[in-house]
Amino acid sequence: MSDSDDKIRKQAEKLLKDGLKTEVFPRAYTQEQIQDVLTRIRQSDGSLEQRLIIGGFTLYPIEDEDIEQACETCMYYLVHRRYCELPELDVPVEAEWSCRLWRI
Amino acid sequence: MANLLWLQGGACSGNTMSFLNAEEPSAVDLVTDFGINILWHPSLGVELGDNMKALMESCVSGETDLDIFVFEGSVVNAPNGTGEWNRFAGKPMKEWVRLLSDKAQFVVALGDCATYGGIPAMAPNPSESEGMQFLKRERGGFLGPDFVAKSGLPVINIPGCPAHPDWVTQILVAVASGRAGDLTLDEFQRPKTFFSSFTQTGCTRNMHFAYKVSATEFGQRKGCLFYDLGCRGPMTHSPCNRILWNRQSSKTRAGMPCLGCTEPEFPFFDLEPGTLFKTQTVMGVPKDLPTGVDKKGYIKLTGAAKAASPEWAEEDMFVV
Numbered sequence: 001m002s003d004s005d006d007k008i009r010k011q012a013e014k015l016l017k018d019g020l021k022t023e024v025f026p027r028a029y030t031q032e033q034i035q036d037v038l039t040r041i042r043q044s045d046g047s048l049e050q051r052l053i054i055g056g057f058t059l060y061p062i063e064d065e066d067i068e069q070a071c072e073t074c075m076y077y078l079v080h081r082r083y084c085e086l087p088e089l090d091v092p093v094e095a096e097w098s099c100r101l102w103r104i
Numbered sequence: 105m106a107n108l109l110w111l112q113g114g115a116c117s118g119n120t121m122s123f124l125n126a127e128e129p130s131a132v133d134l135v136t137d138f139g140i141n142i143l144w145h146p147s148l149g150v151e152l153g154d155n156m157k158a159l160m161e162s163c164v165s166g167e168t169d170l171d172i173f174v175f176e177g178s179v180v181n182a183p184n185g186t187g188e189w190n191r192f193a194g195k196p197m198k199e200w201v202r203l204l205s206d207k208a209q210f211v212v213a214l215g216d217c218a219t220y221g222g223i224p225a226m227a228p229n230p231s232e233s234e235g236m237q238f239l240k241r242e243r244g245g246f247l248g249p250d251f252v253a254k255s256g257l258p259v260i261n262i263p264g265c266p267a268h269p270d271w272v273t274q275i276l277v278a279v280a281s282g283r284a285g286d287l288t289l290d291e292f293q294r295p296k297t298f299f300s301s302f303t304q305t306g307c308t309r310n311m312h313f314a315y316k317v318s319a320t321e322f323g324q325r326k327g328c329l330f331y332d333l334g335c336r337g338p339m340t341h342s343p344c345n346r347i348l349w350n351r352q353s354s355k356t357r358a359g360m361p362c363l364g365c366t367e368p369e370f371p372f373f374d375l376e377p378g379t380l381f382k383t384q385t386v387m388g389v390p391k392d393l394p395t396g397v398d399k400k401g402y403i404k405l406t407g408a409a410k411a412a413s414p415e416w417a418e419e420d421m422f423v424v
Contacts, residue, residue, distance in 0.1 A: 029387050031378045069388060073407050075318040075331040080415040085320050103332070103388040104406050 005083060009092035012052055016059050020049065024056045027064060027100045037101060041088040048091065055089050056100035069102040071095055076103070106171040106280035109163060109204065110145040113190055113197050114224040114233050115177025118266040119215035120147050126269035127351065134273060140280045143168070146176075157193040164203045172279055173208035173253075175201060178217040178224040178233035179246040189231060198246060201236070210279050211236065211253045212260045214272060219261040220292075220368040221245075227374050237261070237293065241368045255284060261293040265365035270347055271298050292368055294341070302395070303362045304330075304337035306345030307354070313338070315413035316406050322359060322381075326420050329361040331390070334381045336364035336372070338394035 016022070028034045037054060044050035061070035071077045072095035076086040084093045086101060112120070124131055124147065131148075134140040142148060144159055151159055162168040179198050180190035187196030205211045213236040216222035220240050224233035237245040237259040245259075252258050260279070262271055275295055278287055288296045304310065312319070312328040319327030329335035337345075337356050344354045344362070355362055361381055364370050373379035384391040393402050 027387070029385070031382070031384065034385075035378060065387065067387065067389070067403065073403070073410060075316065076320060077410070078317075078418045079410055079413050080418055085318075087321055103383075103385050104390075104403060 002081075005081065005092040008048065009082070009094065012048060012057070012091060012093070013059065015049060015052060016057060020052060022053045022056050022058065024058055024062065024100060027056075027062070027069075027102075034101065038088050051089055051091055057093075058098045059094075059096070060098065061096055062098045062100075062102075067104075069098050071097045071099070071102075073104055074102045076101075105139045105141050107141050107143050107163075107169055108145075108172040108174060108276070108280075109143045109160070109170055109208075110174040110176065111192070111197070111200065111204070112146050113175065113177035113201070114180045114217055114231055115215070117146070117176075119176045119218075119264075119272070120145070122264075122266035122269045123214075123272050124269075125350075126273040128270050129273050129277060131273065134276060134280075138277045138280055140172075140276060143170075160193060160200060160204065163207055166207065170204060170208045172210045172212060172276065173204045174212045174214055174276075175205075175218050175236055176214045178221055178231070179236065180224070181232035181234065181246075182230065183232075185232065201246065205236075205247055205251070205253065205259075208253050209255045210257060210260065210284060211247075211251075212262060212275065212279070213237065214262050215267055216263045216265045216365055216370050219259075219263040219294075220370070222265065223371055226371060235261075238368060241292075257284060257287075258289070258293055260287065260289065260295065263292075263294060263299075263366040263368075263370075264342065265363070265370065267366075268342075268344070268347055268349065271295075271343075290341075294366070298343050298347075299341040299366060301341070301343060301346065302338060303340040303342045303344045303354075303356065303364075303366075304394075305343070307337055307356045308345075309356060312417060314409060315417040316409045317413060317417045319359070324359065324420070326418070329356060329359070330383065330394075332383050333361045334379070334383050335361035336367075336392070337362040339392055340364040340367055342366040 028037045040054050061068045071093045084091050163170040182189045187198035190197045213219045220235040220238045235245045243249045309328050318331035
């Protein structure tokens with residue numbers, strides 16, 4: 001499980017480092033916005049690339065109104081596995097990454 | 105011997121079903137061991153038609169002492185304040201409620217509809233429903249803010265959808281055995297014995313709450329239901345995890361988010377689409393935080409708790 005996670009995590013990191021354009025903004029702050037993003041992910045081909053793009057991933061935390069939105073503090077983040085457990089995203093991540101579905 | 109009369113207004117009978125399942129004490133114990141004489145109850149009463157009407161009239165006239173009047177369901181005022189949509193024994197039920205409340209030593213509102221209006225009183229409230237002495241958080245309701253029963257106590261509110269059977273029978277026993285003076289009521293007239301602690305108190309998922317590990321889907325045995333699935337356990341007053349349901353479990357123990365049914369605002373957000381079983385957030389932070397916790401403190405606590413969380417907290421475990 002861990003090797004497989006590492007492999008996917010590295011793949012995601014490479015995609016983002018290579019300049020994959022992700023939808024960082026607008027952040028999904030309202031219930032409607034959250035639902036829109038989740039629906040789009042569900043309707044996509046489900047590939048890692050699409051999840052990163054629609055989820056709005058970055059390799060660094062986004063800060064808004066003095067709140068740092070890092071995976072590390074997100075409710076969907078499993079600290080020890082370094083994993084985003086939101087069923088639609090379901091992706092290995094790093095603590096300092098961020099996405100627009102962040103919630104605390 | 106304490107005479108008890110039980111009527112239903114805008115009700116689904118859920119609290120009656122709950123009451124009949126009581127165990128400590130049971131509905132039968134109330135009669136055999138605690139001297140409660142059930143004059144009439146919608147599911148247990150023998151009298152029908154004119155005999156039932158005569159029984160209620162004898163309570164109203166004072167011929168029969170009415171010690172405890174229990175009302176289940178909302179007080180229906182529609183249409184146009186007449187109460188004609190809910191007639192009973194020849195007149196609008198709300199008239200009986202007024203007459204009997206004025207004669208009773210104790211008035212008990214049972215279930216969320218009788219206490220605060222509940223589901224029938226949610227917008228747009230076509231039945232013009234209200235609770236006995238509250239409409240949601242607003243004190244007043246059908247009997248008015250100044251109403252007190254003959255005993256001097258206001259309406260004793262036992263909320264819940266339904267109320268736990270043992271809350272009902274234990275409160276009835278306290279009243280019938282002359283210990284009503286021991287009942288201290290909170291600001292929403294709920295007995296403090298039952299409604300001071302939170303639903304979360306005793307929840308087997310508390311360790312996941314503490315380490316900020318969220319349940320993300322129903323059926324998961326790990327994870328707290330507050331963070332994503334709309335659980336209101338940390339801000340709802342009830343003993344659901346202290347006095348277990350069916351002596352076995354509770355909603356949250358079984359993986360079902362608490363809906364906050366013992367609070368006056370229930371059902372929250374008027375059941376708008378997307379609000380049920382979904383934690384409402386503002387910029388990613390829960391709109392309703394655990395009681396007494398502010399946003400800044402919550403964010404700090406979450407960061408620290410997640411950083412300190414042990415590996416086992418992320419693993420599936422048997423929590424029922």
